[in-house]
Amino acid sequence: MFGIYLKRELGRRKKAALVIALGLALGIALVITVDSVSAGMTQAQDKVLKSLYGLGTDMTVTKARSAPKAGSSQGPDFTFDAKSSSSSKQSSDRVMTQGGQALSSSYVTKVGAQKGVASAVGALTLNVTKVDGSFTQGKAKSSTSSSSGSQQQGGTSSGGGQPQVQGGGADFSVNSYSVAGIDVTNQDLGPLATSRITSGRTFTSAQTNAKVAVVGKSYAKTKKYKVGSTFKISGTKFTVIGIATPDSSDSTTDVFVPLKRAQTLGDAKNKVTTIYVKATDSQQIAAVKKAIQSHISGTTVTTSADLASTVSGSLSTASDLATSVGKWLSVAVLAAAFLVAALLTSAAVSRRVREFGTLKALGWPSRKVTRQVVGESMVNGLIGGALGIALGLAAAYTVTAISPKLTAQLGSGSGGGMGGPGGGPGGGPGQQSASSSMEIALSAPVSLTTIALAVGLAVTGGLIAGAMGGWRASRMRPADALRSVS
Template sequence: MFFTYLRRELRRRRKAALVVASGLALGIALVIVVSSVSAGMSRAQDKVLESLYGLGTDMTVTKAAAAPGSGGGRPKFEFDAKGDDDATQSTDRVMVQGFQTLASSTVAGIGGQNGVAGAVGGLSLNVMKVDGQFKRGEFKQDEGAGQGGRSGPGGQGGSAQPQGEFRGGGASFDANSYTAYGTDVAEQGIGPLTSSKITDGRTFKTSETDAKVAVVDSAYAKEKKLGVGKTVTVHGTKFTIVGVSTADSGDAAANLYVPLKRAQTLADAKEKVTTVYVKAADPQQIDQVKAAIQKNVPGTTVTTSADLADTVSGSLSTASDLAAGVGKWLSIVVPAAAFLVAGLLTSSAVSRRVREFGTLKALGWKSGRVTRQVVGEALVNGLLGGVLGIGIGLAGAYAVTAISPTLTAQLGGSGGAGGGMGGGRFMGGQGGPGRAAASKTLDIALTAPVSLSVILIAVALAVAGGLIAGGFGGWRASRLRPADALRRVE
């Protein structure tokens, strides 16, 4: 009897049921779209951060910032005076980025802290290369000058001084810089190289701890026309390229990757690292691990991904703040308003069915049975609204993913020595080599992934909306008396 009456009433009041269901559907669809976009923002930020410190890294440890004026100084370049004018001279300098290093033993000390699942050291280098040639000038004698030239002072038979000038000559040199990263080939699961994929050749072998081999970033390889099997010379050492890597998003952490021990030799920084990449055993205990490292390993700066996320600016940060602020409030206010409107519409519908419910009570229906009937109808409307809302929400999320709007993320310096997560990027021509770049800009395509939990939340909202609307109407219906129906009889 319950389902028969329910089906008949819903069929009779299709328009009213559709209005209630549509209101709930819009609220539920908004929740799905906002939640999926927020998830996409979070995923985009993760990509930005992983482009710097790689997969599996929860925090980095660098040396505490040095006092102003205590840096390593400017690099010096020396050239020999060669007789051949056409001879090209070239020299390079390998410098530790930031000039701040930690002892390699620090890696083991950090790895032994409670809550640390793994720790790997890395050495970030900046290679400054200068090449060019000197050109000898020529002396041009004046045409009006005599063969004997000019006598000395006072015409007293001084040595002859030819008249004329030097023309031409000078020097033409180009300065180029690129970044190199010394990676621990025995532990390749943590660090900046994990943010790239090997697209040609291979990665390092665990036995190549001091080998003269290198992995080159694909963008740099294309610019310099490098490839697997070719060689690149760094400070007089020839490295054979064994692989080409491509960054998953944005720029790679370095242009060139070499074994850590070999990088230490190049920079004259034996048993030194610039950054220690740390993986926590429990992602929920990152703050506790950070505190333990800061307490037990003095003279270091610990930077977590959350700390680095605070430096993200640009349209990604603005959109993320908007989704986290206004978007979440809308996802709360709009469904609440939809539930309220659905409740009021259901209550209004009950008031138009006074004669019907009064007559049913006169025929022996209890108030509880009438209430259940109204709640049942409202619950069906809510489920119908849930289905419509999930469909609209999925369509909206798919549209965002299909359009994939591009957001810009700008990462500022972390303030710590060595550049924070990933050791920082260095730019030639902006304050000289060895100076950390002020920011790094990446373009990230926004997606809107929809998780199963969001769908379950949408179903729960649909049920809640139906129950709230049914509660309004059921309360109104339970207060009706048979006499109300008689007063409506014309």
């Protein structure tokens, strides 16, 4: 009886049911769209952050450089041998640690021993400036013209004119690139974690001090390196065993070598410039940061949340809009949709005075009348939910298909950023002196949680409308029906 009556009443009031369903559908569709776009913003920000601090890295530990002493030279110096040949090629490498102050490798053990730390690895960032070219000696020639002139004026000349050097000079080129020394026994954490090997292979755990290198894709293309190529750093010959391609952005690291070999190149035995840390629980990152700072003084601990605050540009603006304006707009529209559905349902009940009064006169209890109204409202809500999900999915698909480009401006980090060999701007923590930007394609993924939220909202809307209409219907008396008879 309930189902038959429900079907007949909904069929008799199709327009009113459709208006209620569409109102709920628009509110639910907006919620789905805003939620999916917000999820896309989160994914985009994750891509930016992963390009800066590396996949699986929760925080980094660095130490700011101390101010240079008065009178000390911080610039590179180059020494060339004096050779007697008229044209000789010269080459000199200047290798300097880059990023924060070099830390003792024992700090890695200390950090790894802190409560809440799953693993910690050290890395050493170097900057290599290579100057090579050739000197050409000039040739000394005496001035014959001055010699002849002096003879004409004064008679005799004792030795001819003064010799003059003609020709000669220098032709040098400068090549500057970054080198990251990594712990080959744990490559899932640290600089190389942000890249994948697209040619050749990566390091083995036995190559802790091997003269081998993995080269970044862009640098390999510039220098025309491929697997098997060789190059020298300060006289040490390295063999390229792999080409690394960054996962989400162009890496600022050009060459990766084993940590011990990098320490030898940079004259930094048992030193690291960055410690990459992974926490046992993402919810304990703040506590781990506090523990490291309290037990290891003088260091700067930077988490992904700290670094996120330095990301600006259209990505940050759009994320703020989606979080604040978009969500509040969704709540307002959804509340309005619920209110309209409730008012329309209540108005429909008012027009059915004779019907409900007659049913009560025939013996229907108030709870049965209320159940009938709530049942009709629930069906309207479910129809509105289905339409809203369809509209929301269509909107999310449209955003993903268009894939609008957003820019992420990576500003200067304070106190040592988490940028580093893994691909952050500036080449190392604390070296983000200049901002750089990257483009991210926005998508709008719709999760099962979002769909479940939409269904819940549809049911809630139906219940709210049904509760108001049912309450009004339950208060009607059979006498109301008799008075409405014309």
